[in-house]
Amino acid sequence: MSRPHSLRARVAAATALGATIIVAAVGVYLALAIARNNLQQLDRRLETASQVFAVNARAAAPFLGVLGDRGAFAITIRAGDNVVASTPSRLPTLEPGSNTVDISGTPFRAFTAAIGPNSDLLVSVAVPLAEAKDPTTDQQQQVAIVGLLAVAAAGALGWVFGGRAVRPLVELTHRVGRRDRDLAPAASGVREADELAAAVGAMLQDVSDAQARTTAALDTARDFAAASAHELRTPLTAMRTDLEVLTAHELPAEQRAEILADLIRTQGRVEATLTALERLASGELSSERDHVDTDLAELCDLIAEDAQRQHPGVRVTVDAAPSLVIRGLPAGLRLALDNAVTNAVRHGGARHVAIGAHRAPDGTVTVTVDDDGSGIPEDERSEVFERFRRGSDAAEGGSGLGLALVAQQAQLHGGTARFEDSPLGGARLVVTLAS
Structure with a gap:
């Protein structure tokens, strides 16, 4: 498994790669431009030389054959396909303008022009193509050297500035390693x-x-x-x-x-x-995922019907706003209110239980369970919601968990549960629920 590289090294490598791509593109363009420009400059020099020679061609023609060009240049005067005069390095028949020709295996750059406006004589002047290629090669090498230095400099600068760029991440890593609570x-x-x-x-x-x-x-x-x-x-x-x-x-x-x-x-x-x-x-x-839309008025009606079947002789009434829908746990709410009614009948001796449910102006929902039983002493109204705590007047056989279930469901629905005096004469259980 290869060793992972640091982010700083990756930044430096990316910088060098980007610089390489840019330098390579610019270098290719410059190399082509240098070659083209040098060739154009050589063509202009040859054109100037041909114009100067054309003026003096008749006087210079007899001496071309005795000039020792030694491959340094070539001049040829032709009349059609016939050679009138030429240096030892003879140029072939060429069209007017710039041309590249081969003379004894050596490439020459030539320029051909007419001698006079009405003359059928053409003079061709040429020099070895190396006069353009050699400077071009030198200049292209210089461009390549500068490009390599630029890539190296870009990589070095990427390493330097990359260290500064990744410093916040390094510090964050150290803080995480130290288990700092405030990371930023x-x-x-x-x-x-x-x-x-x-x-x-x-x-x-x-x-x-x-x-x-x-x-x-x-x-x-x-x-x-x-x-x-x-x-x-x-x-x-x-x-x-x-x-x-x-x-x-x-x-x-x-x-x-x-x-x-x-x-x-x-x-x-x-x-x-x-x-x-x-x-x-x-x-x-239970969790928030278990909460569903629940029609509280319908739930209260079902609780009242079941309570009257389970407790014959007890009257259970409901006063709930129609279509009172909340997000809640239907089974939990049903269990809590069932326990509230059962406690009122079994431990308070109630004969009339009234269930109410209404929405307050602040959006919360208040559920009340009133009874006409014996009530709960005021000093016990908080304690009876604790687990396994029973009121002093509670009947035998209870588990002490019924009202704990009520308090739990109220808390799970973002509310509270408490006891007050009931207008029916017994106890009133008040359960607030978040909407």
Whole structure:
């Protein structure tokens, strides 16, 4: 596995690559331009030389054959296909203008022009093409050297400035490694670094919040388990005692029947406690994804109908605004209000229970459960919402979790639960719910 490169090295490499591409493109253009310009300059020199020679061609023609050009130049005068005069390096028949020809394996650049306006004589003047190519090669080499130096300089500058550019990221990495809570105390001036710092900070905050929630959930679970064990220990101990008595002694039928009835009652208490604990645990595990649109008025009507079937002789009325829809947990709300009505009947001895649900001007929803029972002493109205806490006037057999379920559901819906005096003479349970 190859070793990963630093971001600074990548910035320097990217800068050098970009410079290489630009320098290569500019270098190719300059090389072609230099070659073209040098060739054009040579053509202009040859054209000037041909014009000067054309004026003196008749006088100079007899001496061309004896000139020792040694391949340094070539001059040829022709009349059609016939050579009138020429240097030892003879040029072939050429059209007027600039041409490149080969003389004995050496490329020459030639320019051909007419001698006089009415003359059929053409003079061709040529020099080796190397006179243009050699300077061109030198200049192109200089361009290449400058380009390489520019690429090297770009890479070096990329390394220098890249270090400054990635410094905020390096500092952010160090702060994350040190587990600093404040990852971006001040703007770094680099947008990406600031955005990354904010994203990492938000992620770490989410992790911290999740850890806090997990710790709180574990603490709650431990407290919940301890309280549950404490509440279940008493009835289970009583059941064991009754079973030991039934096993160890021959009792009269009446006593056996009394002990068996006590066992049944105790078993019912344990079962009710376990059911309430299960419901509390389900509420603790619910999340925002479980909330759905719930018609509270319809829910109150269903609760009233079920309560009157379960408690014959008790009148349950509903006063709820029509189409009162909220985002909530239908099963949880149903459970809470069922428990409220059951508590009013079983522990308060109520014969009339009135359920109300209305939306307040601030958008919250208030649900009330009034009864004409014995009520709840004012100094106990907060304590009865705690788990396994029962009012002093509560009937036997309860688990002490019914009102805890009510308080839990109120909290899960962003509200609270409290008791007040009821206009019916008993207790009024007031549950506020966020809309």
